[in-house]
Amino acid sequence: xxxxxxxxxxxxxxxxxxxxxxxxxxxxxxxxxxxxxxxxxxxxxxxxxxxxxxxxxxxxxxxxxxxxxxxxxxxxxxxxxxxxxxxxxxxxxxxxxxxxxxxxxxxxxxxxxxxxxxxxxxxxxxxxxxxxxxxxxxxxxxxxxxxxxxxxxxxxxxxxxxxxxxxxxxxxxxxxxxxxxxxxxxx
Amino acid sequence: xxxxxxxxxxxxxxxxxxxxxxxxxxxxxxxxxxxxxxxxxxxxxxxxxxxxxxxxxxxxxxxxxxxxxxxxxxxxxxxxxxxxxxxxxxxxxxxxxxxxxxxxxxxxxxxxxxxxxxxxxxxxxxxxxxxxxxxxxxxxxxxxxxxxxxxxxxxxxxxxxxxxxxxxxxxxxxxxxxxxxxxxxxxxxxxxxxxxxxxxxxxxxxxxxxxxxxxxxxxxxxxxxxxxxx
Numbered sequence: 001x002x003x004x005x006x007x008x009x010x011x012x013x014x015x016x017x018x019x020x021x022x023x024x025x026x027x028x029x030x031x032x033x034x035x036x037x038x039x040x041x042x043x044x045x046x047x048x049x050x051x052x053x054x055x056x057x058x059x060x061x062x063x064x065x066x067x068x069x070x071x072x073x074x075x076x077x078x079x080x081x082x083x084x085x086x087x088x089x090x091x092x093x094x095x096x097x098x099x100x101x102x103x104x105x106x107x108x109x110x111x112x113x114x115x116x117x118x119x120x121x122x123x124x125x126x127x128x129x130x131x132x133x134x135x136x137x138x139x140x141x142x143x144x145x146x147x148x149x150x151x152x153x154x155x156x157x158x159x160x161x162x163x164x165x166x167x168x169x170x171x172x173x174x175x176x177x178x179x180x181x182x183x184x185x186x187x
Numbered sequence: 188x189x190x191x192x193x194x195x196x197x198x199x200x201x202x203x204x205x206x207x208x209x210x211x212x213x214x215x216x217x218x219x220x221x222x223x224x225x226x227x228x229x230x231x232x233x234x235x236x237x238x239x240x241x242x243x244x245x246x247x248x249x250x251x252x253x254x255x256x257x258x259x260x261x262x263x264x265x266x267x268x269x270x271x272x273x274x275x276x277x278x279x280x281x282x283x284x285x286x287x288x289x290x291x292x293x294x295x296x297x298x299x300x301x302x303x304x305x306x307x308x309x310x311x312x313x314x315x316x317x318x319x320x321x322x323x324x325x326x327x328x329x330x331x332x333x334x335x336x337x338x339x340x341x342x343x344x345x346x347x348x349x350x351x352x353x354x355x356x357x358x359x360x361x362x363x364x365x366x367x368x369x370x371x372x373x374x375x376x377x378x379x380x381x382x383x384x385x386x387x388x389x390x391x392x393x394x395x396x397x398x399x400x401x402x403x404x405x406x407x408x409x410x411x412x413x414x415x416x417x
Contacts, residue, residue: 064323069317
């Protein structure tokens with residue numbers, strides 16, 4: 001499957017954020033690169049159906065998505081397992097191994113409120129990777145991660161991205177040199 | 188007050204705490220006492236529970252519908268502002284005296300619970316709702332995981348306030364409506380016959396019931412809050 005956007009425009013309060021964007025997102029990772037505040041999050045929100053474009057068309061995006069948002073969006077009073085259960089209905093069998101690869105412990109009973117920012121970010125990514133989906137939207141998934149954890153996360157994203165479009169919004173393309181890049185910013 | 192109670196013959200107008208306590212001990216073994224406690228509790232706490240359910244339902248409907256919120260705003264403001272005695276007298280025209288305390292206690296409970304639940308719902312984290320939409324989380328799990336933890340603290344503070352209000356208003360309704368075999372009827376009889384030890388004993392019973400039901404109900408709410416989203 002592929003997702004195609006054509007002539008996409010979006011503005012907020014008269015300020016154009018996306019201007020006439022045309023792009024195709026095929027299975028595998030596609031980086032959406034741009035400086036802060038130049039439309040990465042807006043593009044992902046349009047594709048996720050959380051916003052409507054002012055003009056232009058989006059095709060192929062009415063599928064089942066999983067996402068890492070700009071914020072972690074976790075239920076802070078619940079532990080890791082509770083967060084997965086809330087989002088996915090149950091804790092998938094592969095969750096323990098995947099969380100372990102991300103340096104997290106599924107059986108940790110502590111609420112994620114007491115976790116570090118990096119741990120929460122990795123849990124938000126794990127939730128997206130474990131969710132049944134046909135496409136992934138990852139908005140700055142490496143925020144707050146050190147080099148080692150970033151590399152682990154990227155490896156898992158690559159594995160999950162096989163066979164489905166993965167839109168990875170980032171301002172840092174380290175390790176992603178082989179992925180196609182959609183540049184935003186300045187229209 | 189203590190001096191008045193200590194004065195010879197003062198117990199007629201103002202019973203001492205000891206007299207009131209002794210009278211309460213006398214009342215405790217009688218079936219009529221427990222019947223009055225049961226009848227009043229059933230109606231007043233029943234009114235509280237029914238009103239809580241209705242207020243929560245209407246707040247849920249109003250949270251996403253501004254026109255409905257605007258529609259409910261004037262009647263809620265009226266119930267908040269009009270003295271409870273006016274409602275009791277008006278309700279006596281329409282209702283029999285047995286239903287009066289249920290209706291009046293429910294009426295007093297409605298505004299604080301409705302307004303607090305509405306406020307809690309309006310402050311629900313929109314970002315978590317977006318997450319639920321993207322991950323196609325079913326409504327039941329959204330309610331239990333997002334709305335309930337958000338609304339419960341608001342509901343808890345409203346319920347605490349409302350429980351006190353409903354016992355005060357419910358007892359007042361019984362004193363005016365005089366349904367047979369209720370605490371209100373006993374209070375009225377005590378007043379007519381200047382039985383101040385009875386008056387104080389029954390007042391103490393109302394205080395204990397109010398505090399007891401508050402502890403019980405808030406305990407259940409806290410239990411629910413601990414389990415919400417899990």
